[in-house]
Amino acid sequence: MSFFEEQLKKGKFYICKCKNCNIIFWPIQKVCNKCGENTSGVESSCKGTIIEFSKKESEFFGLVKIDEDIRLLGKIISTELPRIGQSVVMEVGFQNRPVYSFIVEKN
Numbered sequence: 001m002s003f004f005e006e007q008l009k010k011g012k013f014y015i016c017k018c019k020n021c022n023i024i025f026w027p028i029q030k031v032c033n034k035c036g037e038n039t040s041g042v043e044s045s046c047k048g049t050i051i052e053f054s055k056k057e058s059e060f061f062g063l064v065k066i067d068e069d070i071r072l073l074g075k076i077i078s079t080e081l082p083r084i085g086q087s088v089v090m091e092v093g094f095q096n097r098p099v100y101s102f103i104v105e106k107n
């Protein structure tokens with residue numbers, strides 16, 4: 001199991017950042033492919049916004065852009081119809097593969 005997967009199991013979403021030029025990489029890589037400097041792991045804020053979504057049976061699925069400018073697919077947890085641009089909080093897990101779910105913030 002990789003470091004990234006271990007962290008997902010703990011509910012943490014890790015990205016990494018170049019120590020020199022501050023570029024964010026995901027998936028995690030050890031070395032910056034721009035300047036060759038080592039990167040360091042950073043925990044994501046796990047906040048994002050809905051880019052698009054669809055309804056399948058009684059559940060919503062969608063594409064979310066998290067604050068670090070990474071796009072992820074997952075289940076959207078909302079009691080009512082979500083809106084594009086709505087703020088969500090991401091919860092992560094690992095069950096044989098990464099699992100992402102997005103909880104719509106009440107407003």
Ligand SMILES: [Zn+2]
Nearest residue numbers: 018021032035
């Ligand atoms: Zn760099």
